[in-house]
Amino acid sequence: MGVLNITPDSFSDGGRFTVVETAIEQALSMADLGASIIDVGGESTRPNATPVSSKEEISRVVPVIKGIRSKSNVAISIDTSKPDVMKAAVDEGANLINDVYALQRPGALEMAATLGVPVCLMHMQANPKTMQDSPNYLNVVDEVSSFFTQRIAACEAVGITRDKIIIDPGFGFGKTLQHNLSLLAKLALFKRHGCPILAGLSRKSMIGEILNKRVEERLFGSVSAALLAVINGASIVRVHDVAETADALKIHNAVQGNY
Ligand code: 7PM
Numbered sequence: 001m002g003v004l005n006i007t008p009d010s011f012s013d014g015g016r017f018t019v020v021e022t023a024i025e026q027a028l029s030m031a032d033l034g035a036s037i038i039d040v041g042g043e044s045t046r047p048n049a050t051p052v053s054s055k056e057e058i059s060r061v062v063p064v065i066k067g068i069r070s071k072s073n074v075a076i077s078i079d080t081s082k083p084d085v086m087k088a089a090v091d092e093g094a095n096l097i098n099d100v101y102a103l104q105r106p107g108a109l110e111m112a113a114t115l116g117v118p119v120c121l122m123h124m125q126a127n128p129k130t131m132q133d134s135p136n137y138l139n140v141v142d143e144v145s146s147f148f149t150q151r152i153a154a155c156e157a158v159g160i161t162r163d164k165i166i167i168d169p170g171f172g173f174g175k176t177l178q179h180n181l182s183l184l185a186k187l188a189l190f191k192r193h194g195c196p197i198l199a200g201l202s203r204k205s206m207i208g209e210i211l212n213k214r215v216e217e218r219l220f221g222s223v224s225a226a227l228l229a230v231i232n233g234a235s236i237v238r239v240h241d242v243a244e245t246a247d248a249l250k251i252h253n254a255v256q257g258n259y
Contacts, residue, residue, distance in 0.1 A: 001035060001036075001037040001039050001077065001237065001238045001239065002027070002030035002031075002033075002035035002037070002038050002039065002239060002240070003039050003041075003202065003238060003239065003240050004023060004026060004027050004030070004038050004039060004040050004041065004064070005041050005044070006019065006020075006040065006041065006042050006060045006061060006064055007041075007042065007043070007044050007049075007060070019060075020063045020067065021067075023040075023064045023067075024064055024067035024068055024071070027064070027067075027072075027074070028068065028071060028072055028074075030242045031072055031074040033242040033243040033246060034242055034243065034245075034246030035074065035246075036074065037074070037075040037077050037095075037096065037236065038074055038075070038076050038077065039077040039079050039098055039238060040061050040065060040068075040076060040077065040078055040079060040089070040094070041078075041079030041080070041098075042056075042057040042058075042060035042061040042079075042080070042085070043057050043079075043080065045100055045128050046128065047128055047129055047131075048129075049128070054082045054085050057080065058084065058085055058088045058089075061078065061080075061085065061088070061089055062088055062089070062092055065078070065089055065092040065093060065094055066092050066093075068093075069092060069093035075095045075096060076089075076093060076094045076095055076096070077094065077095065077096040077097070077098045077120070078090070078094040078096070078097055078098065079098045079099075079100075080097070080098075080099065081099050081100065081108060082105070083105075083107040083108050083110075084111075086108070086111050086112060086115060087111060087115060090115045090117055094117070095117055095118070096117055096118050096119070096120065096166075097112050097115070097117055097118070097119045097120065098119075098120040098122070099112075099119065099120065099121070099122065100122045100124055100128075100170065100173065101122075101124065102121040102122055102123065102124075102147075102151045103119060103121065103151070103154070103155065104151075109154060109160075110158060112155075112158075112160060113155075113158040113159045113160050116164075117164070118164040118165070118166060119155065119160060119164060119165060119166065120166040120167075120168055120198055121148065121151045121152070121155070121165060121166070121167055121168065122168040122169075122170040122173065122198075122200075123144045123147050123148070123168065123169050123170040123173065124170045124173035124174050125137075125173065125174025125175070126174050128173075131173055131174035132174070135174045135175050135176050135179055137179060140175065140182050141183060141189060144169050144170075144183065144190075145189065145192075148167045148190065148193050148195075149193070152165055152167075152193060152195070162194055162195060165195045166195055166196045166197070166198050166235075166236065167190060167193055167195045167197055168197070168198040168199065168200065169183045169187070169190065169197075169199070170200075171183065171184070171199065171200055171201050171206060172200075172204045172205060172206060175206075177206050177209050177210070180206040181206070184199075184225070184228060184229060184232065185232070186232075187199065187229060187232035187233050187234060188232050188233040190233070191233050196235035196236060197229075197233055197234045197235055197236075198234065198235070198236040198237070198238060199226070199229035199230075199236070199237050199238070200237070200238035200239075201222060201225035201226060201229060201237070202222045202225075202226065202237075202238060202239040202240045202241065202245075203218045203222050203240055204218075204222075207221035207222055207225060208221075219241055219244060222239065222240070222241060222245075223241065223244050223245055223247075223248050224248075226239055226248065226249070227245075227248045227249065227252060230249060230252055231252065237249075
């Protein structure tokens with residue numbers, strides 16, 4: 001899964017046409033380099049990011065989803081927590097809902113059920129503003145696992161069957177470095193839920209902390225972490241550096257007998 005952020009600040013220019021055209025090109029390039037899913041997001045999850053209305057979020061993502069869909073059959077994931085953004089995106093051809101709130105915002109669960117596409121349920125402690133203030137768990141693996149049990153049950157209660165659910169421990173979302181390392185080390189335990197596991201580690205501060213490197217220096221750490229996640233049971237890795245990660249995973253696949 002390749003990350004595509006469509007926030008005006010994520011492109012140097014800022015003119016709408018340029019933003020949309022650049023985003024579409026970037027998506028097609030990631031697909032070309034080996035991404036099978038493009039994760040399109042119109043609102044930043046950054047702690048101090050200004051909140052975006054659903055109207056604004058739709059106006060950012062819809063032209064990009066339209067453009068990708070008109071030129072490619074690559075799977076598109078919509079990174080949102082808002083029901084009306086989910087609908088607008090799926091109506092334009094998005095194939096998956098990626099929600100860092102795990103469908104806990106009002107109306108999200110029902111909308112996802114109505115739209116009938118697969119969903120990614122990510123674990124987060126607290127919210128993006130406060131999550132890194134004082135992450136606290138008795139046992140992070142157990143607590144994240146019971147969260148999945150609860151959210152999968154909530155999904156099933158509205159008719160989202162388990163075969164449409166992907167689970168994600170939410171690296172960096174209300175977790176210290178030690179919490180993140182425990183989750184990565186024990187990732188295989190989440191297989192008991194019977195859902196594919198998604199892992200997003202790309203360029204995250206846990207890698208920066210271990211290596212003492214700035215975000216633009218985290219490529220090798222990110223590729224290593226993605227490979228480890230796959231070895232430990234992840235089916236999908238959410239990454240910025242598609243070509244480099246694809247190389248690492250091709251080596252893994254070859255060793256697994258798929259060369
Ligand atoms: C600030 C904070 C900027 C967090 C960017 C981020 C994930 C995700 C993100 C993830 C799933 C980032 C994150 N991370 N969706 N969206 N899993 N499912 O580093 O780990 O990309 S945003």
